[in-house]
Amino acid sequence: MPAVSDAVWSERGTTPDAIEAALRELLAERHSEDGGFLPARVLNMVAFVESEWSGEIANRLRGVGRYHASRLVVLSYDPKRTRLDAHASVAAEGEAKPGDIVLLHETVIVELGDRHLDDLLTIADPLVVSDLPTLLWSPHGHPEAVQALLPLAQATLLDSVDEPVWHEAIDRANTLSDRLYVVDLAWLRSTPWRERIAATFDPPALRGELDQITSITIRHHPDSTVAAMLLIGWLASRLGWQLSPMRAEGDVLSGTAQAERQEIALRLQAAPEQLVRGLAGLSIETASGIQLRLDRGTGGLRAHQRDAEGREHEWTILGASRGEAGILGEGIRQALLRDPTYRPALQAAQQMLP
Amino acid sequence: MSAVEQAENPLVAGLERLPVAPTTLVIFGATGDLAKRKLLPALYNLAHEGALPERFHLIGVSRKEKENDDYREECEQAIRRFSRRTPDGDVLQGFLKNVNYVPGEFNEESVYAELEQVLDGFDREAGESLNRAFYLSTAPNFFPLIVEQLGERGLSSHDDAEVRVIIEKPFGTSLQEALELNRQVLDVFEETQIFRIDHYLGKETVQNMMAFRFANGMFEPLWNRNYIDSVQITAAEDIGIGTRAGFYDQTGALRDLIQNHMLQLLCHVAMEPPVSFTAEEVRNEKVKVLHAIHAPKPEEIPEIAVHAQYSPGHSGGEDVPGYLEEEGVHEGSTTETFAALRLEVDNWRWAGVPFYLRAGKRLARKITEIAVTLKPVPHLAFSQDGSLGVKPNQLVLTLQPNEGVTLQLGAKIPGSRMRIRSVNMEFLYGTSFMSQSPEAYERLIMDAMRGDPTLFTRNDEVEAQWRICDPILQAWESAGGPLPQYEAGSQGPEVANDLLLDGHHWRAI
Numbered sequence: 067m068p069a070v071s072d073a074v075w076s077e078r079g080t081t082p083d084a085i086e087a088a089l090r091e092l093l094a095e096r097h098s099e100d101g102g103f104l105p106a107r108v109l110n111m112v113a114f115v116e117s118e119w120s121g122e123i124a125n126r127l128r129g130v131g132r133y134h135a136s137r138l139v140v141l142s143y144d145p146k147r148t149r150l151d152a153h154a155s156v157a158a159e160g161e162a163k164p165g166d167i168v169l170l171h172e173t174v175i176v177e178l179g180d181r182h183l184d185d186l187l188t189i190a191d192p193l194v195v196s197d198l199p200t201l202l203w204s205p206h207g208h209p210e211a212v213q214a215l216l217p218l219a220q221a222t223l224l225d226s227v228d229e230p231v232w233h234e235a236i237d238r239a240n241t242l243s244d245r246l247y248v249v250d251l252a253w254l255r256s257t258p259w260r261e262r263i264a265a266t267f268d269p270p271a272l273r274g275e276l277d278q279i280t281s282i283t284i285r286h287h288p289d290s291t292v293a294a295m296l297l298i299g300w301l302a303s304r305l306g307w308q309l310s311p312m313r314a315e316g317d318v319l320s321g322t323a324q325a326e327r328q329e330i331a332l333r334l335q336a337a338p339e340q341l342v343r344g345l346a347g348l349s350i351e352t353a354s355g356i357q358l359r360l361d362r363g364t365g366g367l368r369a370h371q372r373d374a375e376g377r378e379h380e381w382t383i384l385g386a387s388r389g390e391a392g393i394l395g396e397g398i399r400q401a402l403l404r405d406p407t408y409r410p411a412l413q414a415a416q417q418m419l420p
Numbered sequence: 421m422s423a424v425e426q427a428e429n430p431l432v433a434g435l436e437r438l439p440v441a442p443t444t445l446v447i448f449g450a451t452g453d454l455a456k457r458k459l460l461p462a463l464y465n466l467a468h469e470g471a472l473p474e475r476f477h478l479i480g481v482s483r484k485e486k487e488n489d490d491y492r493e494e495c496e497q498a499i500r501r502f503s504r505r506t507p508d509g510d511v512l513q514g515f516l517k518n519v520n521y522v523p524g525e526f527n528e529e530s531v532y533a534e535l536e537q538v539l540d541g542f543d544r545e546a547g548e549s550l551n552r553a554f555y556l557s558t559a560p561n562f563f564p565l566i567v568e569q570l571g572e573r574g575l576s577s578h579d580d581a582e583v584r585v586i587i588e589k590p591f592g593t594s595l596q597e598a599l600e601l602n603r604q605v606l607d608v609f610e611e612t613q614i615f616r617i618d619h620y621l622g623k624e625t626v627q628n629m630m631a632f633r634f635a636n637g638m639f640e641p642l643w644n645r646n647y648i649d650s651v652q653i654t655a656a657e658d659i660g661i662g663t664r665a666g667f668y669d670q671t672g673a674l675r676d677l678i679q680n681h682m683l684q685l686l687c688h689v690a691m692e693p694p695v696s697f698t699a700e701e702v703r704n705e706k707v708k709v710l711h712a713i714h715a716p717k718p719e720e721i722p723e724i725a726v727h728a729q730y731s732p733g734h735s736g737g738e739d740v741p742g743y744l745e746e747e748g749v750h751e752g753s754t755t756e757t758f759a760a761l762r763l764e765v766d767n768w769r770w771a772g773v774p775f776y777l778r779a780g781k782r783l784a785r786k787i788t789e790i791a792v793t794l795k796p797v798p799h800l801a802f803s804q805d806g807s808l809g810v811k812p813n814q815l816v817l818t819l820q821p822n823e824g825v826t827l828q829l830g831a832k833i834p835g836s837r838m839r840i841r842s843v844n845m846e847f848l849y850g851t852s853f854m855s856q857s858p859e860a861y862e863r864l865i866m867d868a869m870r871g872d873p874t875l876f877t878r879n880d881e882v883e884a885q886w887r888i889c890d891p892i893l894q895a896w897e898s899a900g901g902p903l904p905q906y907e908a909g910s911q912g913p914e915v916a917n918d919l920l921l922d923g924h925h926w927r928a929i
Contacts, residue, residue, distance in 0.1 A: 104851050105851065106851050108852055109854070132854055133854050165822075166821070167851070169850060257435075258470050261470065262474060263431060264429060264431035264435060265473075265474050268429050268431075268432070268441070269441060273429060301431075304433065305430060364510045365508070365510030366470065366510075366511065377547050379547050381474070381475055381546075382514050383470065384467040384476070384515055385469065385511065386468045386470075386508040399854055405434045407433055407434035408434070
């Protein structure tokens, strides 16, 4: 975020009440400097992070630009810490000019330790703005902290590809989905792919081909098996396929889906050459001989299509890479929306777990 | 046909961007100001977001002789200069690769022959018939000519694909011209193929008005003549005509803003809730409002319409010239730089409620707003001594610069006495949403390519708008000049007050 000015406060051995009072004072101070300084009131975000990685998390959040939460509460955890320390800042997006409004974003960093874990909710609750939705993010795991903070949140942000054991990621996301809305960055990375598959089969003349898909092959970053499974899960849940557990052979997962009229061969294959997380390419074939191939490329996805007569066409589908900062920003934005297709995709993916 | 083929595409659920069929967009007037400042940057931004159809070609048509590469370079410069985001090099190069140029006069058959060749070439390359959209971004006098040529060449329809024509404003400069233009365009295209641009309708703020009215139960019960005293719609600019004298001196404030944008805003305020938000239902309701405003008779015009020109004054701390001293303005011009109307919507809901509309250049500041003033409370039990007094509630929808909604309420001044003054309860879109609104042209180009006409003006709307404004323009033209003056940087001309009914006043700009 291009903050040009900050009002700051800090205190050692503080309390949530004192932090909240300091925030109110900082906001009033900024507003009295110029009436055009107004607090953003869109979303709270509570992030539980390990203190040794808090700098890295701060950098990631700085990259999200306008998707910065209105109030960000960072619970920075160091097991040995016994005292509650806090820093608060109120940052303006720019200089106040007559007649313009300048948004203020609030950040609170609370440093805490093991002895505070039982009281996490009572520490964080007074710090979020009432009546705004709250997004919970625990990028370093810590399920016990997530569990403690769940009553505060309406949505949780996670990245299924961060989970060391990928099938546990699907279980975890499913369990969380029972409690609140899950925004999964692994799912968001596949948005352009889902859009393109939807577009390919959108013309009425091709829509019938969805009934005739016979095989799907997905190549993915070695850490992004979950992303590939979610994509299959999405197709299965949208098209009414029955899925069964896949077989693992080296870095390949294979299996089948059962559609109304035919069986669909599924193959998920790691692509070690891919440097960024997410999907590397996919291929969909239908019984009438149509093949759609999409591959990650510069400036967009590279599409290759073979029609039923065997004629081949290639083109580039334009679109800029959002980068990891863009994906995180998108994740924060999605906390205010509801994608009705993620959970069914996740549940379908669970049926494919070996 | 299978069940899936008959049904909606099951894969679009949950997607924010709906698929758009592969399209070739042809811009007539491709080297003009609008193309450079708005259309090309809008197209690039759509490409950047991955929102363009997956196969997309752009063909620029203009009189200037140049090669494809020269035009691509011009496009690149325009995008780099006017895009709302810094272009991504790979996406920009990918976009430019799909840009072609066809030079020639719009009346030359050879231009359309070459255009057809290029269009067919894209179809062959794609192995399918691509949709075609013709964007008329030329001077309005070329619209009939281009449409006629497209028809003669057989380019108004295409096997297995959609053909659409997007027509920039102004759609005629009088009722007669609008009727004639509609006739000419409808001779060649079906109404469902025609997309008349009023870029105000593409603004998020205008679309928000529908959400504000029809997604909130608290306002609708008050939204009628029983509770509303008057409505004021203002589109004020602090700038002068700049380098647009050639256009503006032929146009004036009534044609430029009121006949289209401001009457559309009025429709959004006054329309009945549509049964559904389909294009036809929304436009049916809007056109009913326009039909409920009667075309003014000559003798009524001095009472319901005023016009004026700015004289020298001060703006932003600088001395600025009057309209007649602006470069390019005809000596003794009678073109109005300010126009105000008082209209009535004669229907069950609005009978007797005046709708005040005003638009002008070189006013005190830039603002576009709709102020709805409620009737005063029937009995006031409080003394008004020693306070500014109780004012009727006012609901102000600000469209720019700070989009939002303000409700003016009476509140007690702290202290031992019961004294009341107005306070504002304010909501600003900027503080409550993270997303940046897309440019109006991004939304409108996509909707046109998708074939969704909701945000475009239908032929009967255009004609109904002209029926209201045409008698006023004719009266002003026959009255001649000189026009009343107002000082640049001021609140507007004194004569604007002549329109106001007893007890009403213009809001401060």
